[in-house]
Amino acid sequence: MSQDQGKTEVKPMKIDDILQRDVWDVDLEPHITVDSSKCEKCPTKPCLYLCPAGCYILAGEKVVFSYEGCVECGTCRVICPMNAITWHYPKSGRGIMYRFT
Template identity: 40%
Template sequence: MTVDEKLTRNAFKPDEESHISLDEAVCRSRCTERYCVRVCPAALYAWSEEGDRMVVEHAGCLECGTCLVACSHGALAWRYPRGGRGVQYRYG
């Protein structure tokens, strides 16, 4: 079984409240690297040209914490989803 196949077995119980928040002003004005887009294994970050802001879809988060480490501007606030919510791994 490939890693991608294993990931499709995960179950998600999304929290209505996002556990990830961004300082949009920092993303917009100070960040040219946008490492969050490149490192998220679930591809949850995307730059919105329409909204002129970085957006993150928290519902599919794998809770790896990589984005928090990768953001070199301290623009990310991250915590685990509230109890009982978030990803449920089926293969480790």
């Protein structure tokens, strides 16, 4: 009898698969605002690379932000070198609802 019999194989999940299980109740009022005049002067734009939800994209030379898919990690608030981000949690009951099953 093999030692592996009866054991459940656990496969690591990718971030995209994990996020697809979550649901959002998006507030009409954004919980994050970005001062685009400061973004224009930012030489590195780390938000483009470090936001796990891809909320920041580059359109031409301009950073475009959308808050709807935000996972509320707080990364952009910490890493913005221009202090361009005003960050609050969404109103109670709004935003992402994590599903851990």
